[in-house]
Amino acid sequence: MILRMAWRNIWRNKLRSITIMMAVALGLTAGVFASAMINGMMQSRFHEFIENQISHLQLHHxxxxxxxxxxxxxxxxxxxxxxxxxxxxxxxxxxxxxxxxxxxxxxxxxxxxxxxxxxxxxxxxxxxxxxxxxxxxxxxxxxxxxxxxxxxxxxxxxxxxxxxxxxxxxxxxxxxxxxxxxxxxxxxxxxxxxxxxxxxxxxxxxxxxxxxxxxxxxxxxxxxxxxxxxxxxxxxxxxxxLHVRAWNEVSPEMSVLVEAGDVFAYIFLVIILLGLAFGLLNTMLMAVYERTREIGMMMAIGMNKQRIFALILFETLALSLVGGVFGIVGSWAIVSWVSRVGIDLSAFDDVMKEIGFSPVIYPVLETAFFITLILFVMLTALIASIYPSLRAMRLNPAESAKR
Known part of the structure; x- marks a missing residue:
């Protein structure tokens, strides 16, 4: 019953719900694509460095x-x-x-x-x-x-x-x-x-x-x-x-570069998820404010505070999951296509060669990344829903019903 009510409630204001879903989808698509670009650049440089320059192991005096x-x-x-x-x-x-x-x-x-x-x-x-x-x-x-x-x-x-x-x-x-x-x-x-x-x-x-x-x-x-x-x-x-050294000892800077690439990829996602959190928080606070009288009446006729909390929580999750699914599917499709054709940055060939990167970039992301992303979207939605849910749960039924 709570799930059905939550699903119906998000479509009571279709424009606002669709807007937040699109924002979530576009934000995730942009974040995932940026992460895939960074990952692709780093993997390409690493592969080039290992396969064509230093190899995996070196032996010296x-x-x-x-x-x-x-x-x-x-x-x-x-x-x-x-x-x-x-x-x-x-x-x-x-x-x-x-x-x-x-x-x-x-x-x-x-x-x-x-x-x-x-x-x-x-x-x-x-x-x-x-x-x-x-x-x-x-x-x-x-x-x-x-x-x-x-x-x-x-x-x-x-x-x-x-x-x-x-x-x-x-x-x-x-x-x-x-x-x-x-x-x-x-x-x-x-x-x-x-x-x-x-x-x-x-x-x-x-x-x-x-x-x-x-x-x-x-x-x-x-x-x-x-x-x-x-x-x-x-x-x-x-x-x-004799002294045997692995690639990360031969070139510590490459090791740092690979680690930095992973960090930057996740920084992009954190920024996107923060935007998602604030967007959901604002949307749900507005929904609670507009439905203060309705929530008060539901509490007055016997709906307990835990169900009110769950109702707002499920509405937030529904908004984020619908947008998140579209965003993840869209980003997966774009990354899959671009990873085959590549992005040609030959216009910046001199700059790319100076820093050791190929002028053609092929975005790369592992399946595990998308699974992790889904979990992070759900976690972000849960965190963003806490304050609006508490706000709704703490409403006074008598005062709210009069508004």
Whole structure:
């Protein structure tokens, strides 16, 4: 009976009820879409960062991370990589030699981090060959080929076929200069990375710096991110004395960025839910004020205060749930469609590349998010209904019936 009365009551003023339902629906749709956009941006950046740059795990000499000196190589023969690749938790792995160097052309001199890589292993681990936009990937084994970021090449005023000179220290602290042939230009979508890293053949670089068959870094891409703790323990057993770090230790700023994305997504929802709460509170207070005489008469003929409280409570829940259902269904439909076609922000391409985000954003939300949202809408409605329900429950039947 109370439920039926509550449902009928919300349609006594159709315009006001429809208005608040639309406000709830539109507010939730906007909030959910904004959250999906933020989540999509963060997931895209995280996936790009893990799959194309740092991988899930890295292995180094204990002092290499802080100092990054040439002599701080692992001392492990690179054929040990085969042992690592035999592990079923490992999807792909590679080793790298890394040195700080100065790069020079006829018009430019600047710093760059030189990475000696195994081209085929690097393909499988980071898919770096997919970033080549001009020229070719490293193809001629053991030669002086070099891949430059297009942003760095533009600064240096060089192109495919140009030669550049790199100067760096060898393992004995001697200065070494070597000429390299630019065979390709790459773009990762992150301008700062493109300006800071250059790739060469590991064999060639190792010969220049005299570290033989060793390496500075091993990077592992796992079949599942949840395997990180177990694989870390196995690597520590396989390579005692070396330092194993997960992605969030390698790049704490990315860890913070992922966490911040989750926080911002929920901040949007909290703002929307606060608006929903105040809208419902205002609507129900107005309804109680307009129906003071009616409520007084119901109390006078025997309806107890608990039922009056429940009546206002159910009316508030009905308003919020109807609007909430439309909002959630609408937002789910919009997010599902946009997640397939994406939102092209190529007009802001330079800005997006500067901060490392793809110019095409695909909104992403998990089903659990919508379930959580429904619960939060109901909780918000319950909280918003308390004051109007108490106000109605405390009315004096005799005085209210006279109004």
């Amino acid at each position: 204990p002092d290499f991370v802080g100092q990054q000196e040439v002599y701080q190589h692992t001392g492990v023969p690179r054929d040990q990589l085969d042992r690592v690749l035999e592990n079923p938790m490992v999807r792909a792995a590679t080793v790298r030699t890394k040195v700080h160097s100065m790069i020079a052309s006829a018009t430019y001199t600047g710093g760059v981090e030189l990475m000696g890589v195994l081209p085929e292993n690097e393909k499988q681990t980071t898919g770096f060959h997919n970033n080549v936009v001009e020229g070719n990937y490293l193809e001629k084994h053991g030669t002086n080929e070099i891949l430059l970021g297009s942003a760095l090449a533009e600064k240096m005023r060089v192109q495919v076929g140009s030669r550049v000179v790199l100067t760096f220290q060898d393992v004995d602290h001697n200065m070494v200069s070597a000429a390299f042939l630019v065979t390709g230009l790459y773009e990762t979508g992150y301008t700062r990375y493109d300006e800071s890293f250059a790739l060469v053949h590991m064999d060639y670089l190792n010969n220049q710096i005299n570290i033989g068959n060793s390496f500075h870094e091993m990077a592992l891409l796992l079949t599942d991110i949840d395997h990180i703790p177990a694989m870390t323990k196995e690597l520590e057993v396989m390579f005692p004395g």
